[in-house]
Amino acid sequence: MPRPRGRPPRVEEADIVQAALQIGLQNLTMRGLATTLGVGASTLYYHVGSLEELRGMVRDRLLAGLQLPAPDVPWDEALLGTGRQLRGLFEAAPGLADAALADAEWSHVLLTLHEAACAQLRAAGFDAGAAWLAIRTVAEFVEGFVARQRARARAGFADLADLWPEAEHPNLVAARRALPDPDEARFEFGLTCIIRGLEGARRPATRPAKPSGPP
Structure with missing residues (x-):
């Protein structure tokens, strides 16, 4: 009898952005990010519509952290x-x-x-x-x-x-x-x-x- 699958891990936008930063902009892909987070692509796309949107989220995080x-x-x-x-x-x-x-x-x-x-x-x-x-x-x-x-x-x-x-x-x-x-x-x-x-x-x-x- 197959084992019941557990509930997929929950991710928040902050987790997604942090994982994207760890991967690095030059190596960032949606598939690689999903693997890093341990979630399926559909879960990731629920939060982020595209790679360009993801890069924009990372960019906004960096801008928000600047202290002029x-x-x-x-x-x-x-x-x-x-x-x-x-x-x-x-x-x-x-x-x-x-x-x-x-x-x-x-x-x-x-x-x-x-x-x-x-x-x-x-x-x-x-x-x-x-x-x-x-x-x-x-x-x-x-x-x-x-x-x-x-x-x-x-x-x-x-x-x-x-x-x-x-x-x-x-x-x-x-x-x-x-x-x-x-x-x-x-x-x-x-x-x-x-x-x-x-x-x-x-x-x-x-x-x-x-x-x-x-x-």
Whole structure:
């Protein structure tokens, strides 16, 4: 006698979006998502009408999570926060950078953050070109950092320091031991150095003209 089939697992929209983020935008398919959630395609289509609608749900989730810097925050703190948010976006949504290049709707996620940072840089004394270059420099550092982390994970390298013979690389090993979280330290150090270096691109403050006339 066949065993009765149990009730299929229930899924909510939040579960669907979270699973889609875990799969990554470049690998996202309706069939793959249904498999990840452990549901049939019909259950998934009850909540989501198409792959494009699903991608829109993911995009809306990312936009809703953005925290734009307040206007009164110093420019360097705002740019530091922008870099950290970009990292969070790229880590939360693998494939976002590529999707933004190919799709204007996806580029809106990143451009929303870039526009806010650009406005603050211009208010702080950067001209339009320097503000854009500053944001692109930070964004490319973040993209490269996240891409390298993913490449290491795919290759199975949890920590390259495990491969360093201490007798041959005593300074590297000592440096690694001094950092409880080397990946986080690399990111924060690199981002901070970039932002400090950008100070030189600001226009000098305009001083009021001295009054004319006899002393």
